[in-house]
Amino acid sequence: MAIVNPSRIVFTGASARAFSLIEDGMRSGLEEALVEALRRNTAIETRPWDQDLVVAGLLADALGRLDREVFALPAAVRQAAATP
Known part of the structure; x- marks a missing residue:
């Protein structure tokens, strides 16, 4: 602690x-x-x-990352990142 x-x-x-x-x-x-x-x-x-708090925490973390790293980005940035 x-x-x-x-x-x-x-x-x-x-x-x-x-x-x-x-x-x-x-x-x-x-x-x-x-x-x-x-x-x-x-x-x-x-x-x-x-109550399975480990699974709930993992899901919350995954959804938070998805929101920050995918959906919060403008479409042009997502497209440029996906292009090799």
Whole structure:
């Protein structure tokens, strides 16, 4: 967390099912290891096992790249890039 500084951490899968067992220890470890500003700005939450957040994240990334790298370009630029 100190290196990446995420605004949100989501536990899912087996970790979500066991989160109540590890939450107190995890939060106390974070309090000891991180400055208060990092702890305050990061939300920690759980999602049910039936939500596949990895696939959703990959799809969102792919669609974002497609939008930025293909559809946001003018047609002339796309055509020039496609021409060998």
